[in-house]
Structures are given as structure tokens and as C-alpha cells.
Amino acid sequence: QKTYHIAVIAGDGIGKEIVPQAQAVLEKVTRGKADIRYEDFDLGAERYLRDGAVLPDEDLDRLKQQDAILLGAIGDPRIKAGILERGLLLKMRFELDQYVNLRPSKLYKGVVSPLANPGDIDFVVVREGTEGLYAGAGGSIRRGTPQEVATEVSINTAYGAERVIRYAFQLAMKRRRRLTLVHKKNVLTNAGDMWQRLVDQVGQEYPDVEREYLHIDASTIFLVTEPSRFDVIVTDNLFGDILTDEAGAVVGGVGYSASGCINASGTYPSMFEPIHGSAPDIAGKGIANPTAAILSAGMLLDHLGFEDEAASIERAVEDDIERSGSTQRSTEQIGRDILARL
Amino acid sequence: QKTYHIAVIAGDGIGKEIVPQAQAVLEKVTRGKADIRYEDFDLGAERYLRDGAVLPDEDLDRLKQQDAILLGAIGDPRIKAGILERGLLLKMRFELDQYVNLRPSKLYKGVVSPLANPGDIDFVVVREGTEGLYAGAGGSIRRGTPQEVATEVSINTAYGAERVIRYAFQLAMKRRRRLTLVHKKNVLTNAGDMWQRLVDQVGQEYPDVEREYLHIDASTIFLVTEPSRFDVIVTDNLFGDILTDEAGAVVGGVGYSASGCINASGTYPSMFEPIHGSAPDIAGKGIANPTAAILSAGMLLDHLGFEDEAASIERAVEDDIERSGSTQRSTEQIGRDILARL
Numbered sequence A, B: 001q002k003t004y005h006i007a008v009i010a011g012d013g014i015g016k017e018i019v020p021q022a023q024a025v026l027e028k029v030t031r032g033k034a035d036i037r038y039e040d041f042d043l044g045a046e047r048y049l050r051d052g053a054v055l056p057d058e059d060l061d062r063l064k065q066q067d068a069i070l071l072g073a074i075g076d077p078r079i080k081a082g083i084l085e086r087g088l089l090l091k092m093r094f095e096l097d098q099y100v101n102l103r104p105s106k107l108y109k110g111v112v113s114p115l116a117n118p119g120d121i122d123f124v125v126v127r128e129g130t131e132g133l134y135a136g137a138g139g140s141i142r143r144g145t146p147q148e149v150a151t152e153v154s155i156n157t158a159y160g161a162e163r164v165i166r167y168a169f170q171l172a173m174k175r176r177r178r179l180t181l182v183h184k185k186n187v188l189t190n191a192g193d194m195w196q197r198l199v200d201q202v203g204q205e206y207p208d209v210e211r212e213y214l215h216i217d218a219s220t221i222f223l224v225t226e227p228s229r230f231d232v233i234v235t236d237n238l239f240g241d242i243l244t245d246e247a248g249a250v251v252g253g254v255g256y257s258a259s260g261c262i263n264a265s266g267t268y269p270s271m272f273e274p275i276h277g278s279a280p281d282i283a284g285k286g287i288a289n290p291t292a293a294i295l296s297a298g299m300l301l302d303h304l305g306f307e308d309e310a311a312s313i314e315r316a317v318e319d320d321i322e323r324s325g326s327t328q329r330s331t332e333q334i335g336r337d338i339l340a341r342l
């Protein structure tokens, strides 16, 4: 039995409630197959409010030693927007070079989509994770005066775009062989043109993958009118952020949407997290849906090479949802029901 | 009778088919009340393919002399993305300082929304129109090499944000007094923080308007799950572009979505256009829906001070849609049906 070191950052709000359910599932499916050692990291709002630390170098160094990271949710209304996001969540994605932000969207049987005729929805967004407007470049002058100017700089590199584009083509080959590039190349002509050229170029190596291009605005329409047209979407950091939340809504709620922040070259650990946030409005009530966290644990196992175990988690979740649909259940009940199906 | 000079840029694709219907409606409702003189501008794909001109200074100067501009659609697949968008459409918005991009979304009775339970949808997006990522700042180095770096710079000013925010609050006072700021202030901390401070500051003058803030990603969720919550949304250029296309889908298609690019200080003419594009796939078939163009003509009249006539257009459109729903009609038939109700 190989030993795996998993960092656990339960984080804030409902993060603390859903992560134990995901761990219980991890435990059960790997029993006798892997020796999983958890290390809890005290990161998030409480730590910051207590000692002002967001992501100390020491924690970052320890994170780098792990085989993977399981994250609950980060964010607290008491803390000014940006501090934990930029300082912790995005800092991890950037420092650990998690350049593939992988976000599957699937409408499970038994889940009620807000769409009247959703059709078969099953696509994956490959969101770039380490550049674009998320680079943190930009600044302000004359702040607080009527002459204030604030800039945000989107930094995009061929190196950064090409590696996620390649990942997306490889993924498309394993799926329905259809790749959609989403950008806004009619306005963001520098970055958009580069993305399009790289998709065309890498696409030469994957002649079996059908390619299309959509502007971000048009793609928000198709997500609502014809979501089944999508197989693999590749896009930049910000557009991926926007599309995957809309996609989460379309498949019945971000409560079912898992994600992986993947360092596909393996130089640092990858991180797995639900795409929903810390949901302070329902935190502490024991009613948060742990499904997205459990599916994230499945993606983590898949990443570590436990494909069968990952598939069994996905199947258990599918069965659970099909059977229980949208009946109100507590966090623990959902966790128990999924465990029982494994 | 006062004389009004209206520039008509029918443009490309279905633009040429829908604009005459909008003009017929304008004619009918202003008969005996205003003397409308049209000046056709030969701008768009054909002109560009013929003589390489996108928006010559001469045309721009003549546009500046008009009282308003009626635009069909711009865009042609034969032309590289960005040339007509940046060189013509956005150049007009910027040069004519059309800083309020006003985009109402309403679910008309008789229109089928793709949502299962759409509820009452009736909101307006006030999109900033002259800055942000649309400023055209940024560039590339080492283009076409593996070391390529492409940047896009979002330029945001207090001057630019404050004037649309003020416009949005004034609009909210005439409506349901609820204003939602949409941004991504947890990541775009420079611009997001400025927008939030300005909304808070201008909001002091409008204590009766309830304010809320939503991240762009979260707002794409609410547009699908609870669109009736919105009254007035104020946001930047790119987020407004994205949200209004999604909103168009939610209210049954961008075929019903009109917009105004408004220079609210009156220094230059405002421009009115459907939010849909030139739709090359259906162009020339006589089946494009002219409703958004007709509603845009209504917004144009409202802007020129003909509130009653504008309201009568909106009513005629509402009646027409309620009666005819989504029955297939030709462009001309829809135009005639709406005319008959005026």
C-alpha cells in the first residue's frame, strides 16, 4: 500500500461541514488500497482574523510537500473582498502552477434544471488557471479623488495558453471530440487572436477533434438555449469563471459542481474543490449539500491514479441523486446515503 | 413641426432587412408631429470590402451632425474579427462618448422563455460604454513565437464610472428602486473597489434606492434561477456585454432585445441598435425578426423626447407578441403586424 499525503483546507463557512463528508468517502473507497494521511491546514478567515496570516510561506512550503489538496471553501463577509481570494485561493493556484482549472458540468438524473428543456448536459470547461486578468497586474492612481484611474491588466502567454489548449484537446479525444474555444476576440484582439492561433495550431495534431469558436457573450446564450451542444470548452481564466457558474446553475445548482485546479506537469500538488463558495447564509446549520465536495474528492482520486475508485464515487453520487432527487436532507444524511451506495 | 436628422446605418446581414421595418414604424408614429429626415450611411462590411474604409473621419463628422443614429447590425464572417467591431461599432461608441449602454430585458407575454419558471422578468442593464477592457489598450510581443505575450488593459476612471452610476440611480428612482452593482471586486480589486466606492458614494444621494452587490459569476446564476430579483443593474463594459446576452436568452431570445448607446450629456448623438448581430446564417431569407430593431426605434424616440410615441411602439410590440407568440412570420409580416397595431 502506497502512502498518500493529502492536505485538507476545510476553510470557511460550509467548507467545514462538507469536507468531513468528502473525507469519509475517500476513506471508504481507498480502504485496503492506499494509506491516506491527512494534514489539516488552518487557513481561511478564522486564521486571518486571529493572527493576520493569509498564506504564510511556511504553510505554502508544507503544501508543496503534499500529494494533493482537498479544499472546502474560502470566504467570509467580515473580510474585505480580495484579501482571502487573492492572498490565499488564487495564490495557491498561481504558486502551485495549477494551470488547468477543470470543471465538469453534468445534469444528473433526478436533478431539476431551471431550464424547461435542458436536454443531455455533459461537458467540461477547461479554464486556464494561472494568468489573464487574474494575474493581479494593474493599480490605481489618485485613489478616492474624482480623477481616480484604476487599471486591470490581463496577461496572457503562448506558453500558458498552449498547455491548457493541449490538455483540452487530449480530453476531447477521450470524450465526444468536440472543442469550443470561448473568448472575445472581436474586442480583446491581442489575447483573442493568440488563443485562436494556438487552438488552430494545436488542433492540427488532433484532426479528429471538431473545433468551433464562440464569443463569451454568445456562449452564455447557448448555455441556456442549447447546453447539450458542448463537449469540451477551453477558455481563459475570467471567462471560465463566469461560464462555469452559469453552467452550475443550468445543471441544477453549484451544489453539484466539482472542480480540480490541476498542475498537469506534476511539479506541485493539484487541488480539488467545489465551485461553490462558503455560503455564510446557511453555514452552521448542517444543511449544506456535500455532493460537490464529494465529487471533488473523486476527481482527486482520479488524479492520483485511482480511476476505478473515482468512477465508483461518481456512480454512487449519481445513484444517490437519482433516488433522492431534491428531497431536503441534512449534510450528514447526504454523506451517509452516498457512503451506503459505495 | 421640428425637424430631426437621423443617421441610418443598416449595416450587414439582417441589419439591412430589419432597419426598414423600424423606419416604417418611426414614420407612422411621428406623422404630423415631427419631420424626420434620414441620411443613409454606407458603413459596414460591404464598404470595407469595396474600398477598405471602416469609419472615415468624414463619415464620423457627418454622424456628429445628426440628432440620433439608428443602427441595424455590423459584422461579416469574411472579415477578421475585430476590424469592424473595434474600427466601426466601438469607435462610434467611444468617439460619440456614448457612455450609457442601456439594455432593457423584459419577458413579454406570449414569448416562451427557455426557463421552466421564469417569473416576471423586467430589468434594465446600465452598461458603461466607453472604457474598461474595451478601451483597446494592450498589445503583443514576440507574436507567433512560443514566447508570445499578449496583454489587454482595462482602463477605468472615476469620471467614467460615476456618470453611469448616477444615471443608473436616476433610472432606479423611476422604476422599482433597486440597484445591483455587478463586478468582480474580489479579483479585480483596483477597478472593483473603485466601482463599489462610487456606488456607495452616489447612493448617499438616493437613500430610497436599495443597493446590492453581486460578483459577475454569481449574477449569471441569478439570471437563470431568479431573474425577477433584478430591477436596475449597473456594471462595466465587458460584464454588461456578457450579462445582456444571457439576459436576452432568458427573455426568449435576443430577437426581442433593444439597446441604446446613449450620450446622456447630449454633446453627440446617441445610437440605437438591437443587441443581436448580423446573423449571416439567416441573412437574405427575409425571416429575421425586426422586433428588437423596432423597439430600438422606440428607445430612439424616447430619447428625442417623444415619450408617448415610444410607449405606443412598446405597447404595439407587446400586443403583437402576445397575439402571435412564436408563430413563424416573415420579417415584413411582423413589421406589418406591428404597424397595424399603432
Ligand SMILES: CC(C)[C@H](C(=O)O)[C@@H](O)C(=O)O
Binding pocket: A085, A086, A089, A090, A241, A275, B186, B187, B217
Ligand atoms: C473566489 C474566486 C476568487 C474564485 C474565482 O474567481 O476563480 C471563484 O469564483 C471560483 O470560481 O473558484
Ligand SMILES: CC(C)[C@H](C(=O)O)[C@@H](O)C(=O)O
Binding pocket: A186, A187, A217, B085, B086, B089, B090, B241, B275
Ligand atoms: C460586436 C461587439 C463589439 C459588441 C460588444 O461587445 O459590445 C456586441 O457584442 C454588443 O453587445 O453590442
